[in-house]
Amino acid sequence: MGGVLRIHFSDRDFRHVQLARSADPVWEAFLGLHVLTTSLARLPRRLHPWRRRAVRRLRDADLRAASRLLRDLAPADAAYFPDFLTPAESEEGMAAALHTLRATPGTRLARELREAARYRTLPGWTRRLASGDRALLDQVADAVLHFHTRLIAPDWSEVEATVATDWERRMETLEGGMGAMLETLAPFAWRDPVLTAPYPVDADLHLKGRGVRLIPSFFCHTTPIAIADPSLPPVVVYPVRSEPPAPGTRHADVLAALLGTGRARVLSALTVTFTTGSVAVRLGMPASTVSGHLKVLRDAGLVHSERDGAHIMHRLTSRGRHLLRPP
Structure with missing residues (x-):
């Protein structure tokens, strides 16, 4: 670097x-691929659970094949990977992005793969892609969709x-x-x-x-x-900066005196969005107790809760983040 x-x-x-204001599905797919090929020791702790789950899902042969194909084009250590893989249309969603990717002109494929070859040796199959092989380009688009569907979409709410x-x-x-x-x-x-x-x-x-x-x-x-x-x-x-600064010992004591020890622990646990159950597991507290604390914190404007499918997700409000910030 x-x-x-x-x-x-x-x-x-x-x-x-x-x-x-929202995540980009194609960028998250490629960056998730990079997380998958990075050792746990080099990742922030917030990404450890996802990586462990993703490694287990990679037992599927088709998913491994899709991952290999995408890794050939956009490895984690690449100084450059082709821009056509992440079209601006992904702002409108995965379908729009893949439609644009499949329609990439042959001249652009050749130009950007030639640029990528300046930084590293590309696999032999990319010569067919650079020559405008549309069936191979469809395989690349299918691999992006498959990777996102199987590995990214299950955690999309978080x-x-x-x-x-x-x-x-x-x-x-x-x-x-x-x-x-x-x-x-x-x-x-x-x-x-x-x-x-x-x-x-x-x-x-x-x-x-x-x-x-x-x-x-x-x-x-x-x-x-x-x-x-x-x-x-x-x-x-x-x-993203997903975690507010952790309160110091003195600040944590002040929070506990203000909110009560249990509610202060629940508030401090919401460094990212969690379900009630995941907060309970993280803190070793009964889910019913966590639910009660969350209600009080929500009523005080410190936590926002919203339903996402079968789950209710909880996150800090700006007031809650401010309260966690040491003076």
Whole structure:
């Protein structure tokens, strides 16, 4: 990791910054693939449960084949992988994204695979893809869908809720202006008018008045990722900050005195979105007790709860996150 990504803003760009409020299904599929090929020791703890579940699901031969095909095109350690794999239409959902991916012009396939070959040796089968083999391109699209359906979609409610929480935090910082929001985008550093972050290679993204679409990602866990082709709409994917700073011992004591020990523990456990049962398991408390504490916290405006299918998901509100923050 010897490079730096530099994103150059002009005054006009500030008017066209978009902060995605929902997770992107295609980016999450590829970044989930990267999590899957990264050792547990190098992952943040919040991703450990998903990786363990995903490894068990990979016993399926078709899923392993899909993963291998995608890993050939977009390995976790790649300094570059083709932009056609993550079309801007994924903003509209997986179906729109795959429709665009399947329709990628042959000239673009050849150009971007040639660019990828500058950084690493590509498998032999990619020569057929670069020559415009539509059946092979369909296989790539099918692999993205299969990987997402089997490994990402089962945990999509947690992905979406975590991204939504991140979005709320960024919106709060906008009270101080766009620069204040950009300063919160770790691992980026904001030095007006340039946003910088560690990157596999040295790269400059000149926005040229187009602005940029910033996409928070559940599975992104190291450096941000930017669309490489300067002719495409600028897109930057960055890792969510899913956990508020853990309260220190003294602050935890103050919270316990204010809320009661049980409710303070439940509040502090909601570092990401959880069901009642998962909070109970995490804290070793009866689910009925956790449910009672959550009701009190919800009534106080510290926790938000909403139904997602068969489950009710709980997450901190901005007031709850503020209360957890040490003074």
